[in-house]
Every structure is written in structure tokens, then in C-alpha cells.
Amino acid sequence: MNKKYSELAELFRSEKTDEEILDFLLNYHKNDIADMMAGMTEEERKRLYHLLGAQKVAEIFKYIEEPRKYIRELSVESAARVISEMDSDDAVDLLEDLDPEEKEQIVRMLDEDAKKDVKMLLSYDEEEIGSCMTTNYICIPEDLTIKQAMSELVKQAGENDNIMTIYVVDEKGVFAGAIDLKDLIRARENTHLEDLVLKSYPYVTDHEKIDDCMDRILDYAEDSIPVLSEDKRILGVITSEDLIEMVDNEMGEDYAKLAGLTAEEDLKEPIVQSMKKRLPWLIILLFLGMGVSSVVGLFENVVAVLPIVICFQSLVLDMAGNVGTQSLAVTIRVLMDENLTGKQKFQLVVKEVKTGSLNGILLGVMALLCLGVYVHFFKGYTWMGAFGISGCVGVSLLVAMAISSAVGTVIPMFFHKIKVDPAVASGPLITTVNDLVAVVTYYGMAWLLLIR
Numbered sequence: 001m002n003k004k005y006s007e008l009a010e011l012f013r014s015e016k017t018d019e020e021i022l023d024f025l026l027n028y029h030k031n032d033i034a035d036m037m038a039g040m041t042e043e044e045r046k047r048l049y050h051l052l053g054a055q056k057v058a059e060i061f062k063y064i065e066e067p068r069k070y071i072r073e074l075s076v077e078s079a080a081r082v083i084s085e086m087d088s089d090d091a092v093d094l095l096e097d098l099d100p101e102e103k104e105q106i107v108r109m110l111d112e113d114a115k116k117d118v119k120m121l122l123s124y125d126e127e128e129i130g131s132c133m134t135t136n137y138i139c140i141p142e143d144l145t146i147k148q149a150m151s152e153l154v155k156q157a158g159e160n161d162n163i164m165t166i167y168v169v170d171e172k173g174v175f176a177g178a179i180d181l182k183d184l185i186r187a188r189e190n191t192h193l194e195d196l197v198l199k200s201y202p203y204v205t206d207h208e209k210i211d212d213c214m215d216r217i218l219d220y221a222e223d224s225i226p227v228l229s230e231d232k233r234i235l236g237v238i239t240s241e242d243l244i245e246m247v248d249n250e251m252g253e254d255y256a257k258l259a260g261l262t263a264e265e266d267l268k269e270p271i272v273q274s275m276k277k278r279l280p281w282l283i284i285l286l287f288l289g290m291g292v293s294s295v296v297g298l299f300e301n302v303v304a305v306l307p308i309v310i311c312f313q314s315l316v317l318d319m320a321g322n323v324g325t326q327s328l329a330v331t332i333r334v335l336m337d338e339n340l341t342g343k344q345k346f347q348l349v350v351k352e353v354k355t356g357s358l359n360g361i362l363l364g365v366m367a368l369l370c371l372g373v374y375v376h377f378f379k380g381y382t383w384m385g386a387f388g389i390s391g392c393v394g395v396s397l398l399v400a401m402a403i404s405s406a407v408g409t410v411i412p413m414f415f416h417k418i419k420v421d422p423a424v425a426s427g428p429l430i431t432t433v434n435d436l437v438a439v440v441t442y443y444g445m446a447w448l449l450l451i452r
Contacts, residue, residue: 012044022051030056034063042073049074049082058085061094068097080109088117089134089242095122120235129213130206132246133227133236136160139167142176142194146187153184164223167234168197174232177201203228206235210246217243281429288432292439299443302451308379309446312371312393313439319363320400320438321431327352327408328430335416349409356405357398364394392449396442403441404434 011021025033025048037045037060049057061067061082071079071094083091083106091114095103107118117135124130138160140152149166157163166179178201179193187196203226204213217225217238224237238246303310334340334348371390375381381389408430 012040012047018047018051025052030060031063034060037064037070045070045073049078054078054081055085058082061086062090066097067094071098072102076105077109080106083118084111084114087134087136088114088121088236089132091118092121092131124206127209127211128206129204129208129210129227129238130235132210132242133206133238134162134242135236136162136239137167137224137226137234137237138163138165139169139234142168142170142197144193146184146189146191146193149179149184149193153181162224162237162239167226167237168193169234175203175226175228175234178226201226204238205230214243214246285429285432288429288436292432292435295436295439296443299439299447302443302447305451306389306446308375308381308389309392309443309450312389313442315367316393316396316400316442317435317438319397320404320434320441323356323359323401324404324408324430324434327356327405328412331409331412335412345413349406349413352405352409353402357402360398360401363401364398367397368394388450392445393442395449396438396445399445400434400438400441403437407433407437 011024016024028036033048037048040048052060061070064070071082074082083094086094095106095118098106107115110118120135121131121133138153138156140149140156144152153163153166164181166181166184168176168179170176177197177199179196179198183196202216202220202222204217206227206229222240224239226234227236227238229235330352331348340348368387368390371393372383372387375386375389376383379386411430411433
């Protein structure tokens with residue numbers, strides 16, 4: 001905890017009155033106060049909750065990564081008051097972290113509006129966009145005058161502070177479009193409200209999968225996007241803050257998949273739970289590894305005649321795996337950011353193979369020279385024999401790296417084509433496939449060049 005936050009914590013240990021402490025706290029950003037809480041005792045935090053009141057505590061909890069620890073320091077009644085003041089999506093995130101009994105108790109004691117919003121959001125599957133929306137938005141009828149619209153905005157802004165975009169509904173309550181706040185402010189009194197409404201404003205529907213609509217939301221770069229029901233009635237909005245959280249969660253999931261996990265892990269997760277997430281991929285990779293080992297067994301005659309070749313097996317396997325993983329990362333990044341045509345996909349494959357081949361040539365030449373000298377001086381082979389072995393390693397590197405680049409590019413493209421998240425073509429999977437490629441390449445080259 002840095003000096004500023006230490007000073008804030010020390011404030012509660014001073015002789016200052018509650019009023020003096022409150023005046024001092026109000027000069028700090030809510031995020032600073034949230035950080036400060038980690039350095040306070042439970043009794044000091046309880047005093048802080050009492051001083052600030054439910055509304056300000058709710059604003060602070062928005063900046064805390066694990067508010068569950070702190071919400072438990074409040075009574076059920078106080079916790080319900082704080083959660084009632086939070087945006088519905090933040091309230092749901094907090095409640096989801098609580099035990100079922102705690103959650104049920106608090107939900108029962110929420111005020112009616114908060115209870116309605118929370119129950120609606122909890123009704124959605126966590127993969128649906130409706131589970132991430134907030135009911136903090138401004139909505140006005142389209143038949144108002146400019147003056148009436150401004151009055152309605154001021155009235156609703158007391159409860160909802162997402163005011164940069166104002167949503168408009170028709171006389172039947174159906175979504176009709178949106179108005180930018182600055183356009184409403186600039187409008188003259190005799191301007192018709194409908195002239196300000198952008199009728200083609202983008203939206204998503206509540207049961208859409210987050211993965212399916214995230215790119216579309218990002219493309220529009222709006223501060224908020226409405227979430228509609230099937231009959232086009234507005235249920236909530238996805239704000240830029242919600243979007244950042246969704247992208248962060250998606251990146252965490254993709255990273256987990258690339259690492260061969262079935263789900264994201266956290267520091268405090270039980271060991272058994274972590275094992276369950278890792279085990280499925282490890283079982284798959286075990287059987288793939290058995291396949292690689294079986295292939296190695298087919299080249300027993302090569303190892304029997306020329307045992308030294310086994311010394312450099314890991315070198316070829318590791319380099320092939322590294323190159324394949326690099327191509328995988330590049331391909332997934334391109335597939336996520338762009339919609340590629342068939343020609344562009346072919347060009348990407350060609351580019352990755354060329355890159356892998358050129359790197360393979362350079363590394364192959366280095367291996368030829370360095371390993372040739374090593375085998376001659378340290379293993380006692382003649383110059384011709386030493387460079388024959390190092391030349392086999394160099395050629396194997398070139399071929400294995402070129403093929404691995406192609407594999408690391410084509411596999412995620414295949415998954416993307418069949419509508420499966422390409423991140424499941426994870427690092428461990430690509431590495432194991434490339435091990436198979438490298439083993440066949442290396443021992444095949446040794447048999448062709450050195451024995452046959």
C-alpha cells in the first residue's frame with residue numbers, strides 16, 4: 001500500500017471527529033478509498049461504512065475486485081441497502097460470489113426496483129448478453145417536445161447517471177432509436193424530437209451469446225448499446241465499462257484455453273477444482289503423447305545403428321513446437337480481429353510457411369556448424385561423420401519448422417471454419433501435433449541421409 005493510502009488509513013486512527021474525517025474522505029476518488037480499505041481493520045471499515053452511508057459505499061464497492069469479503073462485514077439489512085444502491089449488473093456480480101443462503105437472504109431484503117432488476121439479470125445464462133447488462137439508462141417517449149425531453153432527462157438522471165445516450169421508445173414502448181446528449185442540448189425549442197433520433201442505432205438482443213455479439217458491439221464504439229427483448233422492448237444497456245469487463249473475461253478464457261485449461265483459474269481456488277479444469281486436456285494429451293512415443297518406436301532400427309541421433313531429438317521437437325505455437329498465436333489474433341476471405345487465409349498460410357522456412361534455414365545452418373564442431377571434438381566422430389549428423393539435424397529443423405508453421409496456421413483456421421473457438425487449438429495440442437511431425441521428420445531424415 002503506497003504512502004497516500006497509508007495516510008488515509010492513519011486518519012481513522014487519529015483523534016479527528018467523524019465530521020472531520022468525512023470532509024477529508026470526500027476529497028478522494030472512490031477508487032482511492034477502495035484501495036485504502038485493504039489497509040484498515042474490520043472495525044475501521046465498519047466505521048467507514050457508517051460515515052459514508054449506503055449510496056457512497058455502493059460506489060466504492062464498484063472498484064473493489066473481491067467485495068464479498070467486505071459485504072460480509074455488514075449486517076444483512078445494511079448489505080441489502082448497499083446492493084440496492086448499486087447498478088444492477090454490479091449488484092448481480094457481487095451476489096453471484098456469495099453463498100446461496102447469503103444471496104437469498106439479501107435478495108429478499110432489496111428494495112422492490114432493485115429486486116426486480118436483480119432477479120431479471122439472474123434469470124439469464126452467464127453466457128448470454130442479458131446477464132451483463134445494466135438497467136442504468138435514460139429512456140423517453142418519442143412524442144415529447146425538446147423542453148419536455150430535457151425535463152424528463154433531468155428527472156431520470158437523479159436515479160440513472162448513464163446520460164450520454166438517451167434511448168427513445170414509441171407509443172407502444174418499442175425501441176425507436178437513440179439521441180446523443182449533446183444533440184439534445186444544442187437543439188432549439190422548435191426542433192422536432194424525432195429529427196434528433198438516430199433510428200438505425202445498433203442494438204443486441206438479451207439472449208444472444210456474448211461471444212457472438214462482442215465484436216459487433218466493439219465495432220460501433222458507442223458508450224452504451226441497448227439490449228432488447230424479442231419484441232424490441234428495451235431491457236437494459238451494455239456500457240463501455242461492461243464491455244471492458246467482458247473483453248477482460250474473454251481474454252482470460254482464451255488464455256486458459258491456450259494453456260490447455262477448460263476454464264480460468266484464480267489464486268484462491270481449491271486444488272481439487274484446479275485439477276478438474278486441467279485434467280481433461282492432460283488426458284487427451286496423454287493419449288496423443290502415446291501416439292508420438294509409438295511413432296518413435298517405429299524408428300528403433302535408426303537409434304540402434306546410430307545412437308547419437310537421440311541426443312538431438314529434443315532440439316528438433318522443441319523448435320518445431322515453438323514455431324507452431326508462434327503461428328497459432330498470430331493466426332488466432334488475425335482471426336479474432338478480421339473477417340478473412342479464402343484468398344487472404346491462403347496468403348496467411350503461405351506467409352507463415354515462408355517465415356518458418358526462412359527461420360528454419362538460418363537455424364539449420366547454425367545447427368550444422370555448431371553441432372558439427374561439437375560432435376567432432378566431444379564425441380570423437382570424423383569431420384565427415386560429424387557434419388553428416390549435424391547436417392541431418394539442420395535439414396530436419398528446416399523441414400519440421402516449415403511444416404509446423406503450416407500446422408499452427410491451418411488448425412485454428414479449421415476450428416474457426418467449423419464454428420468452434422480457435423483458442424481450443426491450444427498450445428499443448430499444437431505442441432503435441434508438432435512433436436509428431438518433428439519425430440517423423442527427424443528420424444525419417446536420419447534414415448534417408450545417414451543409414452540408407
